[in-house]
Structure formats: C-alpha cells, structure tokens
Amino acid sequence: MSLADFFTPIDLKKITPKKGYYTSQLGDKIVHYSVDFPDLEEKTDLAIIGVMDDRNAVENQGCGLAPDYIREKLYQLNEGGYNLKIVDLGNIKAGATVKDSYFALKTAVSELIKKDILPIIIGGGQDLTYAQYLGYEDLEQKVDLVIVDSRFDLDEDEMGDSIETTSQSYLNKIFLHEPNYLFNYSNLGYQTYFASQESLRVMDKLYFDVHRLGELAGNIAVTEPAIRNASMISFDMGAIRSSDAMGNANATPNGFNGQEACQICRYAGFNDKLTSIGFYEFNPAYDSNGQTAMLMAQMIWYFIDGFYGRKRDFPLNPKSQYLIYKTSLKHEDQEVVFVKSKKSDRWWMQVPYPSGGSRNERFHLVPCSYADYKTATSGELPDLWWRTYQKLN
Secondary structure, eight states: OOGGGGOBOOOHHHHSOTTOOOTTBHHHHSEEOSSSOOOTTSOOSEEEEEEEOOTTSTTOTTGGGHHHHHHHHHTTSBOOSSOOOEEEEEEEEOOSSHHHHHHHHHHHHHHHHHTTOEEEEESSOTTHHHHHHHTTGGGOOOEEEEEEOSSOOOOTTOOSTTSOOOTTTHHHHHHHOSSOOEEEEEEEEEOGGGSOHHHHHHHHHTTOEEEEHHHHTTOGGGGHHHHHTOSEEEEEGGGBOTTTOOOSTTOOSOSBOHHHHHHHHHHHHHOTTOOEEEEEOOOGGGOTTSHHHHHHHHHHHHHHHHHTTOOOOSSOSOGGGEEEEEEEOSSSSOEEEEEEETTTOOEEEEEEOOTTOOOSOSEEEEEEOHHHHHHHHTTOOOHHHHHHHHHHO
C-alpha cells in the first residue's frame, strides 16, 4: 500500500486568494497534493498532514474541519530567510472507524520519520496524539513526549487498557501501551484547578515533568529545556487563552498568550531531536473572525523558522565546540557534570546510568538550564538530575 492511498487532495479553490499567491508566499513555495501526490524521494524536510477526524474530540466536534482553514492562512504568509523544502500531503479523511484514522496517521508518521521528513500534523482531536505516538513503535527508540495542554487528559476513573481513546483519556493509552517505549512525559501549561491531586501524585510517582501555567507565563524561556528534550510534541489549542484563540469549544479565559505560543513553537523547531509535531483541537465553528486560524498559521510559521535555524549542537564531537563544567555537592561525595555549547549557549547535564547496567554509554545527557547549573554550584542536586536518574533505573 502506497502512502498516497491514505490521503485526499487539497481543494485549492477553497483556500487560494482570488489574486493568487505572490512568489514570496508559502502558497507558492509549498509542494502540495492538489493533483499529483508529492514525490517524497526528492529532498524534503517537512511534510504537512491534515487529519479530518474529530469523533473522539470531547465536546469539540467540528475540529476535523480545521486543516483547510489553517492552510488558507498559512499559505498567505511569506517565506523566511531560508530555502524551504516542504510538502503538503493533503488530508487523511475520517476512516470507517476511528481506529482506521489512527492507523493511517500512525503509518504516515512512521514512514515520514524513516525518510528523515518531519511531519506537521494539523486538525482533529487531541486523541490523535496516540496515533502520532504509535508512529514510533517500529523505530526502536525511546520517546520523550511533550504536551502543551491546560489539562493532563488522564481518565482517573478507569485506568484499564480497554478504556476508550478520547481527547481527554489518550494519555492512559500511551502510559499503558505495550511495548512501552515512552521514556519521559512533560506537560507545559497545566492549570491547577483542572488537575486533581491524584493525577499530580501519578505524575510525581512516575518522575514526569509537569509545569504549571503560572510557572511559565511571562517567563516562557523556562520551557526551552523541556521542549529541547522532546522527540514528539502535541499542542492542544485549548492551552491558549480564549481572548487570543477562541476557536475551541473548550477554550477558557486563562492560558498562554499568542506570542508565548509562537515562542514555544520556535523552541520546538530549534530542537534537533524533534521528529514530529501535532496541532490539535482547533474548531473553525468558534473562530468567527479567523483569528485562531491565523494564530495557528503563525505558530507553524515560527516552527518552520526554528527548524531552519537549528544549530545541530547536541553534544557530540568535536569536543572543542563545548565547555565542560564540574560541580561538587555539599552533602555527598559526588560531582554533577554540565556541558555547554559554544555555538548556542545551551546547557546539558550528564546523568550517569546506574552501576551494573549493560549499556555502552556511561551517562545520559538531558537538556537543562543555566538555573540548574547555578543550583549545582550552590551544592544542591538539581531536581531534574534526580528525576532523570530514577527513570534510568
């Protein structure tokens, strides 16, 4: 079965301005599936995938219509200062069952990653994150998942494997999936009144990284190390405050503002490790003036801009490109080692694998911040170091 079999072409008449596109606009630059399916054997960096399935989007039916509304705005933005190599594969229409849609998205994500093409998924409910995650199943690698969301999307009443996969319970499916190839989960922007104390205890017990909105608002740079650690990202548009993004039936007054959402996406683009990203839960029915569609287009533009600004400085050889800092702890005969890139000034922390393991590597490198380094220089063990060490056991 060809990848093209999963997709339907874009109806350009619905999204193209009457005057057409200027040569500087993305609509003139993106190779799109409107007649012939793009040749993925040609040099391609990024691929847009629309998904038109909202059957399991809780109280937000209509978000399956999102892809073409986003394209209409995205195609009118101008190309940045780089040579864009991006294709738009069209839309995955809702299958006979939700599982058919999941299978189509899973297959597309997996095949694109194998071809070293990063999929940008637009449209549908956030339950599609589960299908995005399944795309990594055959890649034989651990996954670090970052989700931008005001809630945890855990169904706490029913943690069994038989639970239905919805936009409010898909995390259960990911956490319980076998084989388990999830190494770390991070949430950015949860709001405490939407999170039960039991769910917070689950996150703490599993040593996952969860960051409250109040911790990040106005200080969005704090998100960068967590984003830099992600293999895949899922962005729920409900994480943005309703005054900036009203196009969501579950939008609430508080959340990230539009500028912060764009900065998060730019950090995501910079991430050398990231291999897929999805933008979910945008519902055009609630977007009377097209503001949310435009914000989503700008978020994707910033992601693309970040992607073409990647430093590719994950600590490898040559060692001359990095600075090594060693710090000693107050109460233990132990040192914490940090690595700083001369190219980007970004920091990583070395966390040793537990002794007695059969791994070839001696330590795991986890992205961190300068604040983690300052904590270690004061003689205290950074919390990130401890949580990472526990997961390595």
